[in-house]
Amino acid sequence: xxxxxxxxxxxxxxxxxxxxxxxxxxxxxxxxxxxxxxxxxxxxxxxxxxxxxxxxxxxxxxxxxxxxxxxxxxxxxxxxxxxxxxxxxxxxxxxxxxxxxxxxxxxxxxxxxxxxxxxxxxxxxxxxxxxxxxxxxxxxxxxxxxxxxxxxxxxxxxxxxxxxxxxxxxxxxxxxxxxxxxxxxxxxxxxxxxxxxxxxxxxxxxxxxxxxxxxxxxxxxxxxxxxxxxxxxxxxxxxxxxxxxxxxxxxxxxxxxxxxx
Numbered sequence: 720x721x722x723x724x725x726x727x728x729x730x731x732x733x734x735x736x737x738x739x740x741x742x743x744x745x746x747x748x749x750x751x752x753x754x755x756x757x758x759x760x761x762x763x764x765x766x767x768x769x770x771x772x773x774x775x776x777x778x779x780x781x782x783x784x785x786x787x788x789x790x791x792x793x794x795x796x797x798x799x800x801x802x803x804x805x806x807x808x809x810x811x812x813x814x815x816x817x818x819x820x821x822x823x824x825x826x827x828x829x830x831x832x833x834x835x836x837x838x839x840x841x842x843x844x845x846x847x848x849x850x851x852x853x854x855x856x857x858x859x860x861x862x863x864x865x866x867x868x869x870x871x872x873x874x875x876x877x878x879x880x881x882x883x884x885x886x887x888x889x890x891x892x893x894x895x896x897x898x899x900x901x902x903x904x905x906x907x908x909x910x911x912x913x914x915x916x917x918x919x920x921x922x923x924x925x926x927x928x929x930x931x932x933x934x935x936x937x938x939x940x941x942x943x944x945x946x947x948x949x950x951x952x953x954x955x956x957x958x959x960x961x962x963x964x965x966x967x968x969x970x971x972x973x974x975x976x977x978x979x980x
Contacts, residue, residue, distance in 0.1 A: 758782075787846075793954070793962065794823070796946045797830040798975055799887040805829055806957075810966040811976040825975075826961045830941050837903050838913055839953035847902045847919070849948040854899035856943050863929030865918075865939045886942055896974035897945045901933070913937055945975060 720730050758770045758778065773781070783789075796809070803809070810824045837848045858865050873879045889895030905917035918933040951959060969976065 791951050792948050793951055794825045794946055794948055795828050795833050795836060795958075796825040796975060797833050798827050798890065798945070799830075799885070800890055801887065803827055806961055808961050808964040808966040809969055811969050811971055811973060813971040814976050822966070824962070824966050825946065826958065828958060828961075830944070832958060833944065833947050834913065834937065834940065836949045836953060837916075837947055838906060840949050841903065841906060843953060844950055846950065847904045849900060849902055850944055851897040851900045851946045853895050853897065853943045853945075854901075856895070857939060863933045865933060865935040865943070867936065867938050867942065890974055893974055895943065903947075904932075916940065 755772045757772050840846050840848045902919045904919050906913045907915045916935045918935050
């Protein structure tokens with residue numbers, strides 16, 4: 720219809736008809752989504768307790784919004800590629816899953832800004848920090864540890880076989896990109912410098928020896944963390960001012976366009 724220069728009205732009507740067909744197919748295969756859901760929670764080892772029935776919007780307004788204001792949270796990324804300037808605002812074409820929803824925008828900053836923002840969020844606001852990373856690089860699931868020195872490759876093979884690529888080069892050649900998201904819940908300081916972080920994962924007993932928690936070194940953070948979500952209150956003015964820019968639109972196939980949930 721587009722190639723035949725049909726009217727926008729006819730194209731919109733056809734899209735609406737086609738979406739009804741898609742909805743029916745998905746509904747037959749997966750079921751029609753409920754209008755409401757029941758929320759259960761558990762206190763200690765007691766039996767799960769039923770709170771009440773919610774619509775998604777009711778749940779947000781009554782249970783989420785009083786605790787966390789999502790409109791006050793912003794995305795900081797650290798993309799060191801030469802064509803991704805720090806101090807600039809970026810968005811991605813065709814990324815977003817809500818019709819007329821809030822545009823996904825990301826403020827590109829040096830990794831040190833992300834580190835400081837995470838520290839301030841935990842220390843000053845007592846808030847955990849959502850972040851995305853490439854989880855399986857230099858990672859031991861058994862030990863619950865992310866550390867650049869966790870594998871002694873040189874002793875094993877008698878030579879260092881690691882590829883000497885920078886973070887920028889790894890992103891450029893698709894060697895490194897976000898694959899997982901977790902939550903920072905604490906940090907450890909030595910001589911006023913954060914050396915490691917406490918991470919809460921969602922894998923439960925897969926991190927059997929650490930009860931679902933992971934220790935991440937700051938050096939690992941610098942290499943394999945890509946994005947953090949933090950509150951505006953802990954950011955300096957120079958970082959906040961970037962959000963007033965018109966975002967640069969990047970193609971959807973850019974490796975940092977993915978939003979891991």
